[in-house]
Amino acid sequence: MEYKQVILVRMDLDLSIGKLAAQVSHASLDAALAAKKDTMIEWRKNGAKKVVLQVADLDELNEYKKKADAAKIANAIITDAGHTEIPAGTTTCLAIGPDKEAEINKITGSLRML
Amino acid sequence: MEYKQVILVRMDLDLSIGKLAAQVSHASLDAALAAKKDTMIEWRKNGAKKVVLQVADLDELNEYKKKADAAKIANAIITDAGHTEIPAGTTTCLAIGPDKEAEINKITGSLRML
Numbered sequence: 161m162e163y164k165q166v167i168l169v170r171m172d173l174d175l176s177i178g179k180l181a182a183q184v185s186h187a188s189l190d191a192a193l194a195a196k197k198d199t200m201i202e203w204r205k206n207g208a209k210k211v212v213l214q215v216a217d218l219d220e221l222n223e224y225k226k227k228a229d230a231a232k233i234a235n236a237i238i239t240d241a242g243h244t245e246i247p248a249g250t251t252t253c254l255a256i257g258p259d260k261e262a263e264i265n266k267i268t269g270s271l272r273m274l
Numbered sequence: 275m276e277y278k279q280v281i282l283v284r285m286d287l288d289l290s291i292g293k294l295a296a297q298v299s300h301a302s303l304d305a306a307l308a309a310k311k312d313t314m315i316e317w318r319k320n321g322a323k324k325v326v327l328q329v330a331d332l333d334e335l336n337e338y339k340k341k342a343d344a345a346k347i348a349n350a351i352i353t354d355a356g357h358t359e360i361p362a363g364t365t366t367c368l369a370i371g372p373d374k375e376a377e378i379n380k381i382t383g384s385l386r387m388l
Contacts, residue, residue, distance in 0.1 A: 167299070177291055178326035178388030184295040185281070185302035185324050192303055207355055210299050212292035241321055274292030 163203035165191060165210050165257040166268050168224055172217045173252060179245050180252075183238055184212055187255035190236030195258050199234075203258035213271040221254050227267045228256045277317035279305060279324050279371040280382050282338055286331045287366060293359050294366075297352055298326055301369035304350030309372050313348075317372035327385040335368050341381045342370045 167184045169175075175183065188210060192200055203209070215221050221237070228235040235256045242248025257264050281298045289297065302324060306314055317323070329335050335351070342349040349370045356362030371378050 167295070169295075176388070177294065180291065181281070181283075181295040181298040181326045181388070182324040185299045186322060188299040189303055189306055189322065208300060208303065210296040212295045274290070274295070 161202070162261040163199065163206060163209065163258045164261045164264055165203070165208070165255055166213050166264055166271075167210065167253055167255045168213050168215045168221055168268065168271065169253045169274055170217055170221055170251070171214050173246060173250065175245060175252065183240065183252040184255075187236050187238045187253045190238070191234050191255035192258060194236055195234040199258055208258070209261075212274040213268055214274050215271065218251055221251065224256065224268060225254055228254075231263065231267060233257060233259045233263060233267070275316070276375040277313065277320060277323065277372045278375045278378055279317070279322070279369055280327050280378055280385075281324065281367055281369045282327050282329045282335055282382065282385065283367045283388055284331055284335055284365070285328050287360060287364065289359060289366065297354065297366040301350050301352045301367045304352070305348050305369035306372060308350055309348040313372055322372070323375075326388045327382055328388050329385065332365055335365065338370065338382060339368055342368075345377065345381060347371055347373045347377060347381070
């Protein structure tokens with residue numbers, strides 16, 4: 161069984177690469193810690209596959225959050241404290257999984273990689 | 275007490291933004307899980323501060339790995355499986371901490387943010 165995690169990033173924010181990578185890491189860690197422990201262990205044993213995907217804006221991000229919740233897949237949405245590049249309270253990205261790759265693909269299979 | 279994690283990324287690899295963010299997330303998660311549990315909890319309670327920093331190449335990355343080991347700060351170095359953009363076995367980044375911000379700064383305080 162293949163496991164993966166995807167992290168969806170808003171493309172309408174003008175984040176620096178470093179800031180974007182930090183936000184993706186926040187989402188990844190929070191969702192990983194929200195996953196079932198067995199799933200997390202299995203995922204990490206096989207390389208902890210992570211794929212970063214593009215969404216256009218906040219509306220699209222929220223749509224995928226609803227789909228992940230409906231499918232009962234662990235997920236984490238990140239709202240930045242806004243100390244640096246963007247206003248406080250800006251939602252930047254959403255991690256979905258780790259979970260079975262086939263289940264994740266049902267939700268985000270049509271999104272483009274970043 | 276302020277806690278943070280830094281993630282050092284090699285600037286001599288031509289990684290896409292998505293690939294870079296995924297590599298940073300691998301390092302961040304591995305080092306977070308290698309940290310003492312109390313440190314991890316304290317760090318996350320205060321926003322799990324993460325800063326992405328630049329290093330020139332593998333030699334510089336390895337230097338910082340040695341310094342982190344010598345200071346007994348939890349860290350994780352990531353070597354990519356090479357399924358996609360880069361040859362298998364390419365070391366891409368290094369996460370140091372979470373640990374006390376002052377201790378981390380002693381090691382990486384002079385590095386530039388990405």
